[in-house]
Amino acid sequence: KNEVEQSPQNLTAQEGEFITINCSYSVGISALHWLQQHPGGGIVSLFMLSSGKKKHGRLIATINIQEKHSSLHITASHPRDSAVYICAVILVGSNYKLTFGKGTLLTVNP
């Protein structure tokens, strides 16, 4: 079993819908990243969280360290949000190693 599980694996939405992508982990972590990867493209860091909630534009990320769960929300989704969203955790005791989820492929249709 992976230490980091994302759900759903694939998600299709209509433009304007509210999107939620989940990340659960089975190990103790000190922080978590949400990353975005467009098809054929590079990887962009969206958020790094160690507690609470962060917001940037239409994106909101939350984390509950004790419950071992994080969510990424997209409000008023747009076709340009279509991408793979990847959760990555930093294990307690190491500030240098990342363990990744397998990603969630989001497709937003116009």
Add this chain to the structure above:
Amino acid sequence: EAQVTQNPRYLITVTGKKLTVTCSQNMNHEYMSWYRQDPGLGLRQIYYSMNVEVTDKGDVPEGYKVSRKEKRNFPLILESPSPNQTSLYFCASSWTGATGELFFGEGSRLTVL
């Protein structure tokens, strides 16, 4: 412009022919790291470096070497590439280890025949 630059972006090579993928960052970051991305397996960390002359293994270091002689550069060396090293490779850097904002290169697609 702040960036992480990888070269080559695409490479087809043959088994056993040594190759180096370069990674350079212009942000004076202390932390640099290499990852490979494979279908069904996602991203996995190969090696990382906390500073000049300080490197350590990630989860999949076999078949790879790295060096960090200068702060800006962190090359990935495949001494004797094999087909199972066919993958998409990413380099990343940050100010403060994996807990800082990560800046990724554009990726290097390597095919080993």
